[in-house]
Amino acid sequence: MVIDFSMLGVIKEQPTLVLCNADGKALQTLGYAFNLKADICYNEASTITFDIPAYVDGKATPHYDDIVGMRIIDMSGWGRFILMNPSANNNGVTEIKSCKAYSLEYELTYKKVFFEESTYNRWDPFAPDNTVLGIIM
DSSP, rough: EETTTTSSSSSSSSOOOOEEEEOOOEEEETTTOEEEEOOOSSSSOOOEEEEEEETTEEETTTTTTGGOOOEEEEEETTTTEEOOOOEEEEEEOOOOEEEEEEGGGGGGOOOOOOOOOOOOOOOOOOSGBBBHHHHHH
């Protein structure tokens, strides 16, 4: 399901986007973001896309340079997303960053767990270190 917040008649205004560090600490509300679109999937990673200008009314957009990959975008009421390497488009007059972010479960695609050849218990609350769940945790 792709949601275009500018065309949707049910929601009068687009959700608030908050730029956060990887630890979840909020940096800045991205109030100048536009063209927000969301592809909400309930059984796999969801995505959002949006654009943000470098300058608005001759003033620099706050924290524009902090909008980089692996930061968290908190879309109020919808979820948290990992920002993936925004691209800056400069046509000589305006500079706009095009951003794409994946829902937080996308972060699990970077994790790898290696097991030595052996037999493992799935879980043992008294000795969790040498179990499958203990190694993953």
